[in-house]
Amino acid sequence: MPAKNSRKIYLKNGFYHLYNRGVEKRIIFLDKQDYSVFLSYLKEYLNPKDEVELYQKIEDPNISYIERDKYLKLLRLNNFFGEITLLAYSLMPNHFHLLVKQNQTNSIDKFMNSIGTRYSMYFNKKYHRVGGLYQGVYKAVLVESNEQLLHLSRYIHSQSLALQGEALQEKQPSSCGDYLGLRKTEWLHSNEILSFFSENIPSSTYKSFVQQKDNFFEVEKLIIESSEE
Numbered sequence: 001m002p003a004k005n006s007r008k009i010y011l012k013n014g015f016y017h018l019y020n021r022g023v024e025k026r027i028i029f030l031d032k033q034d035y036s037v038f039l040s041y042l043k044e045y046l047n048p049k050d051e052v053e054l055y056q057k058i059e060d061p062n063i064s065y066i067e068r069d070k071y072l073k074l075l076r077l078n079n080f081f082g083e084i085t086l087l088a089y090s091l092m093p094n095h096f097h098l099l100v101k102q103n104q105t106n107s108i109d110k111f112m113n114s115i116g117t118r119y120s121m122y123f124n125k126k127y128h129r130v131g132g133l134y135q136g137v138y139k140a141v142l143v144e145s146n147e148q149l150l151h152l153s154r155y156i157h158s159q160s161l162a163l164q165g166e167a168l169q170e171k172q173p174s175s176c177g178d179y180l181g182l183r184k185t186e187w188l189h190s191n192e193i194l195s196f197f198s199e200n201i202p203s204s205t206y207k208s209f210v211q212q213k214d215n216f217f218e219v220e221k222l223i224i225e226s227s228e229e
Contacts, residue, residue, distance in 0.1 A: 009142060010102060010105050010106050010108060010109070011102070011105070011142065012102065012103070012104060012105045013101065013102070013103060014101070014102050014142055014143070015087070015099070015100070015101050015102075015142070015143035015149055016099070016100055016101075016102060016108060016140050016141060016142055016143060017097065017098075017099055017140070017141040017143065017152050017156075018097070018098040018099075018100060018108065018112060018138055018139070018140050019095060019096060019097045019098070019138065019139050020095065020096065020116070020134045020135065020136075020137075020138040020139065021094050021095030021096075021134065021135050022094045022095065022133060022134060022135060023131075023132055023133060023134060023135045024135070025094050025135070026094060027093045027094050028093070028094055028095070028096075028123065028133060028134075029091060029092075029093055029094075030127070034123070034126075035091055035173045037119070037122055038091060038096070038115075038119055039091075039173065041115050041118055041119060042086065042089070042115070042187065043186075043187050044074075044077060044079075045077075045078065045079060045080045045081075045084070045111065045114065045115060046080060046081060046084060046086055046187035047081060047186065047187050048079075048081040048082075049074070049075075049077075049079040049081065051075065054071050054074055054075045057071045058071045058072060058075070078110065078111075078114045080107060080110070080111045080114075082103060083102070083103050083104045083107035083111070084100050084101070084102060084103065084107050084108065084111050085100060085101040085103060085189050085192075086098065086099070086100050086175075086187060086188055086189065087099045087100060087101060087153065087175075087188075087189055087190065087192055087193060088152075088153045088156050088157065088174075088175045088179075088188075088190070088193070089156065089173075089174060089175050089188075090156050090157060090159045090160040090172060090173070090174035090175070090176075091160075091172055091173045091174065092159055092160070092172055093172075097156045097159060099143075099149075099152055099153060099156055101189075101192070108140065112138045116133075116134060116138065119133070120132070120133040120134070146196070149192075149193065150193060150196060150209070153179075153193050154209060154210050154212075156174070156175075157174055157175070157176040157179065157210055158210065159172065159174070160172035160173065160174035160176060161174070161176060161210070175188050175190065176210070178190050179193070179194065179206050179210075180206070180207055181199075193206075194206055197209065
């Protein structure tokens with residue numbers, strides 16, 4: 001019988017919680033470089049690709065063979081700008097979470113296959129291993145309400161945060177810094193969720209929402225199969 005969330009129903013303009021973890025719960029991010037590489041892939045896939053500029057660079061007679069090869073690879077690289085909108089993410093040592101909006105039917109499958117395969121190739125080459133890196137096919141949960149969307153973002157960010165008094169300290173790479181106004185990542189779109197909150201009312205900020213300890217929304221409705229250890 002297929003695992004829960006492994007059978008996927010893709011809807012145009014649908015919101016989805018995507019996640020996967022290492023095979024046998026193994027660590028898939030061993031150092032800062034691994035996190036940086038995964039994030040760089042997200043950036044390349046989600047930022048617009050300037051094909052005109054790439055062609056100009058390729059045709060430049062003054063560039064080296066290595067540079068031309070790099071630009072050719074970028075030109076051939078899949079790009080999902082306009083197809084996938086990333087709302088939130090967190091990267092944990094043995095798993096990751098992505099909250100996305102799919103703007104075209106079946107873009108998610110192409111996107112997840114691309115980043116999954118590419119990161120696996122990087123990881124296996126770096127650590128001299130062979131075989132699959134992930135515990136099966138990625139999981140996808142269709143978001144069915146605004147309530148679920150908001151609490152999913154809180155769940156995803158809480159994975160990477162530690163509460164120190166009144167301060168939120170980011171322990172793992174995540175998009176929470178964008179939501180708290182600490183940075184602005186060009187390929188992340190937080191407005192879809194932040195539009196539900198107000199920075200002018202302390203009790204209605206996104207920060208206060210993340211700090212809440214209630215179980216108002218059941219986690220099993222967000223991720224039926226837990227990706228935690």
